[in-house]
Amino acid sequence: MSLGNLAMRIIFITLGAVMMAVGLELFLVPNQMTDGGIAGISIILSHVTGAPLGLYLFLLNVPFLIIGYKQIGKTFALSTLLGIGIMSVATFLLHPVPPFVTNSFLAVVYGGVILGIGVGIVIRFGGSLDGTEIVAILFNKRTAFSVGEIVMFFNLFIMVVAGFVFSFEKAMYSLIAYYIAFKMIDVTIEGLNDSKAVWVISDNYKEIGDALLSRLGRGVTYMKGEGGFSGDEKKVIFTVITRLEEAKLKSIVEEHDPQAFLAIGNIHDVKGGRFKKRDIH
Template sequence: MFQSNPEAHQQHVRLTRVKFLKRAISIILGAAFVSVGLEIFLVPNNIIDGGIVGVSIIVSHLSGLPLGIFLFLLNLPFLFIGYKQIGKTFAISTLFAVALMSIGTALLHPVPPLTIEPLLATVFGGIILGIGVGLVIRAGGSLDGTEIVAILVNKKSPFSVGETVMFINIFILGSAGFVFGWDQAMYSLIAYYIAFKMIDMTIEGFEESKSVWIISDQYKEIGEAIIHRLGRGVTYLNGEGGFSGDNKRVIFCVITRLEEAKMKSIVEDHDPSAFLAVGNIHDVKGGRFKKRDIH
């Protein structure tokens, strides 16, 4: 009979609680950022975002009812779909985020806008909104049902998730022209683009990681130079040339975006004819990615 380890169990419970707390804080901050971006910058200047948020802003403007009501009600059907198609954790996280966003917009609605200059409202509103949405997505939730629809469409059509989201948002942002005027529709398009970029930066982080693949006969010298000059660990892989059939050693390494130029310089110094491939990585975990000190 195996006996359970009480200490290991307690440690697992603590880690689970810490993880849950981090996720909750991220969702709370994300919903707060989105609320500020909407009610303090975009909505008072008749600038909308894409997706269900954009539809909610338009319907709220036409009906005169509070924005928070539509943010919550219009997302409910997609929450149910998300629960069925993606999972319980996603649905609960999304429900929590949408509820907080709806409450946040209601509380901030009486607060006067920080600026009535459309361009300033577009830029800062898009930045704050994008950061908020990114934080919620990193926590495993969502603030917009459009992505859920896009995932379902992708399963039954040749269109990708990105293409479906883009088509839906073009229609929504175009509708803003008939409601708020074409100047505001164009500002809305700029705000959507800025928010889209900020979402990526928030999810992936400002220090973007890159994978590096190097094929060279001087692999040992290059590998040692990377370790000593760049402070990064390397992995040597066995490869075979597709045309020649010769055995090759491949160097694999993960660096940050700021180290890319130095990496290329190291390879150039040891073997100008070496094959070098650099690609973007969205997430790095485990291993020995942490940079060691260089003396």
């Protein structure tokens, strides 16, 4: 990794960790709301014991990070350690600051958005701020449940406990905040203008490819394929478009071959090649 890339990773992981601390200390925690994962357990323990939130955020996350070190790799582990450390320190520094809002609905919306963007930034730059996923990966190897199911069960348990510690009304607010944060993580990682990968199999591949180039302004790649059932050689068109171009692409393919095989999938990152759209004259 180059020095420039390393510096950018450190800067954005720091930014994301501070944003999560802001979402917790200035929005959710003062309004007796919690989050999912290790952060949720830390909020509950901090409320019950009176100890600083940052202390629990660090102490509960680091053991799982060490246990899962072999599962996630050195770079991810160090990036996660950096994020967790900064988040913990930031919560210490922000704790004396008065909350931005005391209205529960505003706390849920803005807290969830800020927290979700912060977590998404850290994930996008190769780290994590919660050891829940590491725990889920370890349990996944020993149980029949998927990682996603384990995380869901874990968070539901936290929300139920939060209902007894705070109130079930606050727990329901917390569930909304968690959902908002979850969606904001996706938006931050994937971006608002998702790119889409497209595969087209058709005997009229040349006409379709030329039309995509001339009318959509997208470059195409022709790949060789072979039918698994028929054994016939096929040409596969591959291209990358934006979400806004999907309808036009479908109409182009339909126009040249209504029987064409068309598959479209979401992709989160595009680098290199000639993805930049060509001018259409």
